[in-house]
Amino acid sequence: MSLSAIAKPILYSYWRSSCSWRVRIALNLKEIPYDIKPISLIKSGGEQHCNEYREVNPMEQVPALQIDGHTLIESVAIMHYLEETRPQRPLLPQDVHKRAKVREIVEIICSGIQPLQNLIVLIHVGEEKKKEWAQHWITRGFRAVEKALSTSAGKYCVGDEISMADCCLVPQVFNARRFHVDLRPYPIILRIDRELEANPAFRAAHPSNQPDCPPELPNK
Amino acid sequence: MSLSAIAKPILYSYWRSSCSWRVRIALNLKEIPYDIKPISLIKSGGEQHCNEYREVNPMEQVPALQIDGHTLIESVAIMHYLEETRPQRPLLPQDVHKRAKVREIVEIICSGIQPLQNLIVLIHVGEEKKKEWAQHWITRGFRAVEKALSTSAGKYCVGDEISMADCCLVPQVFNARRFHVDLRPYPIILRIDRELEANPAFRAAHPSNQPDCPPELPNK
16 A cells, blocks of 8 residues: 555645535545645635646635545545445445435535535625625425425434434534524424534534634634 | 336426536436326426426426336436445446545536526525526536546446446536537646537437427527
């Protein structure tokens, strides 16, 4: 095994980035030790735009994961890689229809909600309209997530085992709260979020427990 | 086997929807016969918003696929389901790092580009700004896709076998042309798009070959 393969993985992460957070949860659930290299999305106009980091991730966003001698980007692709190389503590169910349901919820959040309310898009939307814009897309997506959960959820998003869907849901609920979305119409989402709050893998991945989290947390 | 399992799959599709198009390509590549049920995103303010279709897909968008007695939504989840239940003509490579690369390109397009330039978002952005908005996000994403392809591409996006990444790339190139994006900075994207143009599975899935394509095609 090469040196790079046995080196500890490095996660380029920002404390409040929901996409970084998904991967932190997955790494924690699978008990894969890793180091964090913080990339501030705020400092100096965003460290993700500097030339050095652009070589790591040409999308100029977090996360990126250096693992097994490779640099991986895009959070859902990274979670699938971890699943395929570290099958312990699976993030996908065995049953093919349940797997489809997990991926459906993942995609509603990761393609249907988060991209429309992430920092770079909100800068483009403008300060005046950004809250309403974010609320609109989160509300639309959460209606669909709640509907999906009404037939799939057990203790967690799909049945009683934690999956990739849960890794994506919890950070999205945090974002919804940041934008003051009324979450009362989504009782299943809220119940699952509460259920996972105390889970050690989720707790350790929380923004407030990150090395780059500022001491004065505006949105804890 | 139950009746629903042997019934021909039904794809809810719109001729110009790039997400429907991805699934049409995947079905064609795997030679799975299917019927199309057209959902017009234009007629009567959008048939995807009617009560009946909202029961099929609570995100109120296409595609949705009725297959094996289940209704699946979200194009990437559907492609994975097809891959896991119909392994003939694989859409993912065997090698785990190549699989990660395929999923990375898929996610750049399906989370990083398409959601920001789809119809429902552009309606929200407004007629005046929509072209510039779409160009901005497609250009940003294509820079990253071209960079990824510079190390992964063979004849197609990842090596010499067609994958999910190709199913996503071709419809996104079509959208880029619709919004008059200058594609000259992306020679690898253009080469792969040209390569796939003549492929029968891609040709049959093209918007101009759909039953609901209007006779007068504005953007053929």
